Amino acid sequence: MEEAPSAADGCGNERDRQRAQVLDRLSFLAAHPDQAEVVEHGAGCDPASGQVFASREYRWASLDARRVITFYQGLAAHDGWQPWPVSSGPGTTGDKVDPAAQGLGAFLCFTKQVGASPAFMELYFQDSSVHGPLGDVYDVVAWWPRPREPSGC
Structure with a gap:
């Protein structure tokens, strides 16, 4: 029997909760340039879709x-x-990805x-006008697609 989603992490079972913690410990999430400051950190399951994820939001003054x-x-x-090719994003030509061009738009994937499963990692930049003098913000998110969910970013 599935557990009810926890208010803290949204996960409906211990397996998904543990998978969120695996993603949360990935070096891609924990590492960041020295100038970046962690302003938000989370891991769990999306309450609407059940998707397992981990994320960090970073602020950088300049x-x-x-x-x-x-x-x-x-x-x-x-x-x-x-x-991974970004749908309709820069750096994609069919199934090929140009890593040099991929990050010049809104995000990397x-x-x-x-x-046992392919995971995805996305880096994206938020609109700098939202944060003003507090600095610019970017996010790093990792997730496992749910069964029958399209793969990729």
């Missing part, structure tokens, strides 16, 4: 987007994450086998 992109592209390559 964001250098190219430096952020380069940092995460290097980390992804070192940890075995592969670029990567995939990697984590345990």
Whole structure:
């Protein structure tokens, strides 16, 4: 019998709760450029879809987007994450991904086998006008697609 979703993490069972913690410990989420400050951190399950995820939101007083992109592209390559074509995004030509161009738009997308299932990782930049003098914000999110859910970003 499935447990009711926890108010804290939205997960309906212990298996999904543990999977969220596996994602939360991935170095891609924990590592960040020195200038970035963690402002929000979460792991759990989306209450609407049940999707297992982990995420970090970072603030950087004077964001250098190219430096952020380069940092995460290097980390992804070192940890075995592969670029994933972004639907209708820059850097995609059919099934091929141009890693140099992928991050020049709104986000990066990567995939990697984590345990028995492919996981996805996304880096995206928020609209800087929202945060004003507090600095620019970017997010890093990892998730496992639910059964019968399309893969990718």
